[in-house]
Amino acid sequence: MADVTISFEGGTLRVEIDDDLPLTASDLPFIESDPRSKTLRAPAFRYAALCDYFDSQNIATEDSVLDLPELPTILSAYDLREYQADALDSWDDANRRGVLELPTGSGKTVIGVKAIEKCGTPTLVVVPTIDLLEQWRGILETEFDVPIGQLGGGEQRVEALTVSTYDSAYLRADDIGDRFGLVIFDEVHHLGGEGYREIARLLAAPARMGLTATFERPDGAHEVVTDLVGEKVFDIDVDDLAGEHLAPYDVKRLTVELTTEERERYERKQQVFTRYLAQSSIDMRSGSDYLELVKRSGNDPKAREALLANQRARDIMMNSEGKVTALADILRQHRDDRVIVFTAHNDLVYRLSERFLIPAITHQTAAAERREILDRFRRGVYSRVITSNVLDEGVDVPDANVAVVLSGSGSEREFTQRLGRILRPKEDGGRAILYEVVTKETAEVRVANRRR
Structure with missing residues (x-):
């Protein structure tokens, strides 16, 4: 007879202890009393750890948690x-839990596919975008001769192998949390978001893999991911792969000047901003202080004026005429290359798209139009494309060998992802080039240094 019975119920583990056993909730890890149902409960993601504990204590269990479909x-x-084999082995050695950090273009998806093959268990793959949803589903359909389920993009069908967006998984996890033995979180850094964390908590899958090009988050939320998925068990730097598995590359920083009129407007706006910071003792090097400024701007006219002045100054330095001239020179120099131009703002995307007759992709671009632009870029009909952030991750971008970062954030993740867009090996063995265009004597210099 079992000492403990454990089952899955609505994203939690229901635990029942035999009356003759001298155990209480306080004796067992991760378990708390649920006064509403008068039962003992544990979060579903603790399933593997609880099983290990019961085994170590020789506690006989009746386990009906997983209800796995046939595969x-x-x-x-x-x-x-x-x-890639080293990465998979490291994950396997870590009891099939953990995060793998590899550069964009290094084949993280391939490792995920081989993990599914190795485990041979029903698997849920969670991705941030519809593009990645379609990409993963296409790969799984090609590699494995079984039906592939899909949650998101207009479909809600669960199969032994299923691909889901984070949004759909968030809505369905408590319902399907017992259906999978392995869960793969692509772009796992998204799991650190406040709502998305619940996906991992509500799934009982004992095997867990996270895939990302940049694991650590500035807000420290990667520590939450560590608890839910596992430690980072493997990483490799882009420079370790460049030249053999990825294209060799160069990063060139070009500095441009503000025009006299731009400089006057920039300094005027910066003065308003810095004067307020000095008066209010706010230190912008602290993320919490910036949030304090935003909070104050709701009811303090001077704080709002300072915040708007800072935004205007950023617009001036990131959208300067010198950057347009620099881009013209780069495009002229690389007229025979495949070029992706990245900016931080949609208005600059459309301005440059019109000026240089470059197809533009922003979050406002319809999915069908975006696919058509990327398909034409892939086939060589277009040799260049310009975008604001939406191609940073989660989109299967055709090969390019030149990237131009006209403006961006101080995020190391963003920079790494943009660099990764040009690192797939070239047939001719040529080098990839990433240009950073930075406005001299502005706050953008600090931003650029921070992301590097």
Whole structure:
């Protein structure tokens, strides 16, 4: 007879202890009393840890947590590169839990596919965008001769192998949390978001893999991901792969001047901003102080004036005429290359798209139009494209060998993702080039240094 019975119920583990056993909730890890149902409960993601504890204490259990659908033997045609095999082995050695950090373009998806093959268990793949949803589903359909489920993009169908957006998984996790033995979180840094964390908490899958190019988050939320998915068990730097598995590359910083009129407007706005900071003792190096400024701007006219002045100054330095001239020179120099131009603002995207007749992709671009632009870029009909942030991650971008960062944030993740867009190996063995265009003697210099 079992000492403990454990089952899945609405994203939690229901635990019942035999009356003759001298155990209470306080004796067991992760378990709390639920006064509403008068039962003992644990978060679903603690399932593997609880099983390990029961085994270590020789506690006999009746376990009905997982209700896995049937999955036939699956094999993929992929052969792993040495570093990919090392990554998968590191994850396997860590009890099939943990995060793998590899550069964009290094084949993280391939590792995920081989993990599914290795585990041979029903698997849920969670992705941030519809583009990645379609990409993963297409790969799984090609590699494995089984139906592939989809949650998101207009479909709600669960199969033994299922791909879901984070949004759909958030809505369905408590319902399907017992259906999978493995969950793969692509772009796992998204899991650190306040709402998305619940996905991992509500799933009982004992095997967990996180894939990302940049694990650490500025807000420290990667520590939450560590608790929900596992420690970072493997990483490799882009420079370790460049030249053999990724294209060799150069990063060139070009500095431009503000025009006299731009400089006057920039200094005027900056003065308003810095004067307020000095009067209010706010230190912008602290993220919490910036949030304090935003909070004050709701009822303090001077704080609002300072915040708006800072935004106007940023607009001037990031959208300067010198950057337009620099881009013209780069495009002229690389007229025979495939170029992606990145900016931080939609208005600059459309301004440059019209000026240089470059197809533009922003968050306002319809999905069908975006696919058509990228398909034409892939086929060589277009040799350049300009975008604001939406191609940073989650989109299968065709090969390019030149990237131009006209403006961006201080995020190391953003910079790494943009660099990764040009690092797929070139047939001719050529080098990739990323240009950073930075406005001299402005706050953008600090922003650029921070992301590097």
